[in-house]
Amino acid sequence: MFTSVDDVSARLAETGYLASPAVATTVFLADRLGKPLLVEGPAGVGKTELAKAVAEVAEARLVRLQCYEGVDESRALYEWNHAKQLLRISAGRDETWDETRTDIFSEEFLLTRPLLTAIRGDDPKVLLIDETDKADVEVEGLLLEVLSDFQVTVPELGTISATRRPFVVLTSNASRELSEALRRRCLFLHIGFPDEELERRIVRLKVPGLDEALTRSVVRVVGALRAMDLRKLPSVAETIDWARTLLALGAGTLDETVVRDTLGVLLKHQDDVLKAAAKLDLDAL
Amino acid sequence: MTTPAGAGVTERLTSFVAALRAHGVRIGTGETVDAAQAVEALGLADRELLREGLAATLLHGPGQRTVFDPVFDLYFPRGVGGPEQRTAGREDLRHRLADALTADDRAMLARLAVEAVDGFGGYGSSPGSDGWSSYQTLERLRPQTLFARVRDNVRGQGGSSGFTDRLLEDEIRRRIDAFRALVAAEARRRVAERRGRDEIARRAVAPTADRLDFLFAGKAQLAELRRTVSPLARKLATRLAARRRRASRGSIDLRRTLRGSLSTGGVPMRPVLRRRRPVRPELVLLCDVSGSVSGFSDFTMLLVQALHDQFSKVRVFAFVNRIDEVTQLLEHGTADPEGLGARIEAEATLTGYHGSSDYGMALGEFAERYGDAVGPRTTVFVLGDARTNMNDPNLPAVRQIAGQARRVYWLNPEQRSRWGTGDSAAPDYAELVEMHECRTARQLSALVARLLPV
Known part of the structure; x- marks a missing residue:
């Protein structure tokens, strides 16, 4: 899919995703080695966006499995369409049982869920397994077969193997430790907060209306906030929100009043707001 | 391959x-x-x-x-041997360093670190014959004294004005710290060339935070440890939840059983059990916060506080030679974990006539004053090194607490081989309650996951 790491950066940038060298290298390797990519990092640094961008670059269909507590086989893998099977049985009254049986367990009655969808068919696909850490431990076991061999076993149909391997991205917020077995099968990528220069480019790309000097100041303030010991550090998504807010307010430069009034866009806890205001020498809120 | x-x-x-x-x-x-x-x-x-x-x-x-x-x-070192050109002199290097810090030029800083170690880091009979020292390099170069110069340079170039000017000083400090780290890495590389890579890799690279010995951790390392509290607590909470789920037995949940039976044509093949409402256990923590083990106690208190919604009641007591309840302090402490130790010291009565720890006295006072905090549903954790400063260990008090509580565990941050040496009463206490060695965050999380009641 990609010829070099620079190629990855360039093509991701075309879709509006500016990748750090670490991200580009790992995506390149995931493609080259054919391994799933496990992406961890704080909320709002673009983990899910990465999968979308890769799908766009590869002109592939994005198949998404959103994990949550209680997601199970029938939501992740496949399910038989019982209602339709019942209809089929009652419609074919005069048939022998053998005929009916082979018929109702055919593909027509199979409801494919994301994991099965991703490995069937010949068109290129990107499989995004979002917030893997929210799923129960049992689901991880389910993923192991899919991710290491790219095959799914349906007892009535046999084993379905992928003719074309999807590009797999798993994301996690590390709210639960994923099992070692799952980690072993994946390339690991930790997306942290970007460095100043990259973040400036991101802000410029997403909020083109903001002038150069203000962009620089915005990124510096966010950098200073990240160096503080806060409960929830502002992420790239918050930086962009803040830049948009400033643009909407028509603020030409940063000053105390503007920062104080808009700090809530960046920080989501009252403790943090107070602490940051004190450290930045803002007047009491 | x-x-x-x-x-x-x-x-x-x-x-x-x-x-x-x-x-x-x-x-x-x-x-x-x-x-x-x-x-x-x-x-x-x-x-x-x-x-x-x-x-x-x-x-x-x-x-x-x-x-x-x-x-x-x-x-995979950046280069081999020294830099191509020897450095001209200390002032020249400092001058170029100031320029690089002003411009925040990472590549230049890396090159300067190489030159600095080469020029000022060598020690031994002829410079560099015995080794390379980052400490000596930084002592001679003193990058921190460039601070004011860099700040004025940046301001002079108009690189910082208005609101963001107040961020400048911290930014420069971070750049200087980054330079110090580069010098340390470079000195390590030069030493490794001389002494063999494998040995230096083993000895000179600091362990990850969770494998760090509590008793030997420095201030910065403890701060780093504190940052791992909330992810660790989340991890432990899910592990506890999983244990609770496995432990649940109950009556049949009719709705979910019928829903599940659809896949078997309406025949309920697999009964689904109703989840039992968890009875949340109570937890009492007795923490030695005297100087020697305070790093360990602070960390554990924060961890338990972060886990507090897993329990119906958490009470935390701190002691040196007298005991006092600090649960309230801890609740407010999550916003400012660094100041926790100082606040406990300031607001709780922990010392009597002298300032050294006395387990016997503190445990006796606990049994006497707070005996009602311990009931049949309570699990008690005692955190401390059991070094009594030659005072009476007061075993009857421990026996009394152990008799009232559901379980009592003692977590000792000292290595097991040192228990019982000097003034340690660890073996005496270990006969009465279960004592575990708990030297690192990794050991602590394993113990907490195993020992916490569900």
């Missing part, structure tokens, strides 16, 4: 993996093969690409990165 550069690279890679393993990073053969493939795909031309490629294939968690980077610098 073949790589473009042949056997040398393979050997370098495997010894690199061995060094990481020695630091507790679990890497299987499969990952090593992946790493070799990554080297093949990326080539050796670009060092930073190689670094990211190896990190992606070999590591499994963000915490391992702090070990990975220094070890990588040793095995």
Whole structure:
């Protein structure tokens, strides 16, 4: 899919995703080695966006499995369409049982869920397994077969193997430790907060209306906030929100009043707001 | 397996993996093969690409990165030997360093670090014959004294004005710290050239935060540890929840059983049990907060506080030689974990006539004043090194607490072989209650996951 790491950066940038060298290298390797990519990092640094961008670059269909507590086989893998099977049985009254049986367990009655969808068919696909850490431990076991061999076993149909391997991205917020077995099968990528220069480019790309000097100041303030010991550090998504807010307010430069009034866009806890205001020498809120 | 550069690279890679393993990073053969493939795909031309490629294939968690980077610098060094040109002199170097700090030029800073170690770091009969020292380099160069100059330079160039000017000083401090880290890495590399890479990788690279001994952790390392509290607490909470789920037995949940029976044509083959409403246990923590073990106690208190919604009641007591309840302080303490120790010291009565710890007195006072805090549903954790300063260990008090409580565990941050030496009463206490060695955050999390009641 990609010829070099620079190629990855360039093509991701075309879709509006500016990748750090670490991200580009790992995506390149995931493609080259054919391994799933496990992406961890704080909320709002673009983990899910990465999968979308890769799908766009590869002109592939994005198949998404959103994990949550209680997601199970029938939501992740496949399910038989019982209602339709019942209809089929009652419609074919005069048939022998053998005929009916082979018929109702055919593909027509199979409801494919994301994991099965991703490995069937010949068109290129990107499989995004979002917030893997929210799923129960049992689901991880389910993923192991899919991710290491790219095959799914349906007892009535046999084993379905992928003719074309999807590009797999798993994301996690590390709210639960994923099992070692799952980690072993994946390339690991930790997306942290970007460095100043990259973040400036991101802000410029997403909020083109903001002038150069203000962009620089915005990124510096966010950098200073990240160096503080806060409960929830502002992420790239918050930086962009803040830049948009400033643009909407028509603020030409940063000053105390503007920062104080808009700090809530960046920080989501009252403790943090107070602490940051004190450290930045803002007047009491 | 073949790589473009042949056997040398393979050997370098495997010894690199061995060094990481020695630091507790679990890497299987499969990952090593992946790493070799990554080297093949990326080539050796670009060092930073190689670094990211190896990190992606070999590591499994963000915490391992702090070990990975220094070890990588040793095995895949930026250069070999000294810089091409010797440095002209201290003032010249400081001048160029100030310029690089002003411009925040990372590449230049890295080059200057190389020059600095070469010029000022060597010690021994002829400079550099015995080794290289980052401490000596930084002592002679004193980059922190450039602070004012850099600040004025930046302001002079108009690089900072208006609101963001107030951020400048911290930013410059961070740049100087980054330079110090570069010097340390460079000195390590030069030493490794002389003494052998494997040995330096094993000895000179600091362990990851969770494998750090509580009793020997410095201030910065404790701060780093504190940052791991909330992720660790989340991890433990899910583990506890899983244990609770497995432990549940109950009556049949009709609605979910019928829903499940649809897949078997309405015949309920698999009964689903109603989840039992969890009875949340109570927890009492007795923490020695005297100087020697305060790092350990602080960390554990914060961890337990972060886990508080797993329990119906958590009460925390701190002691040195008198005991006082600090539960309230801790609740407010989550916003400012650094100040926790100081606040406990200021607001709670922990010492009587003298300032050294006395387990016997503190435990006796607890049994007397707060005896009603311990009931049949309470699990008690005692945190401390059991060093009584030759005072009476007051075993009857411990026996009384153990009799009232559901379980009593003692977590001792000292290594097991030192229990009972000197003034340690650990063996006496260990006969009455279960005592566990708990020297690192890793051990602590394993113990907490196993011992906490569900």
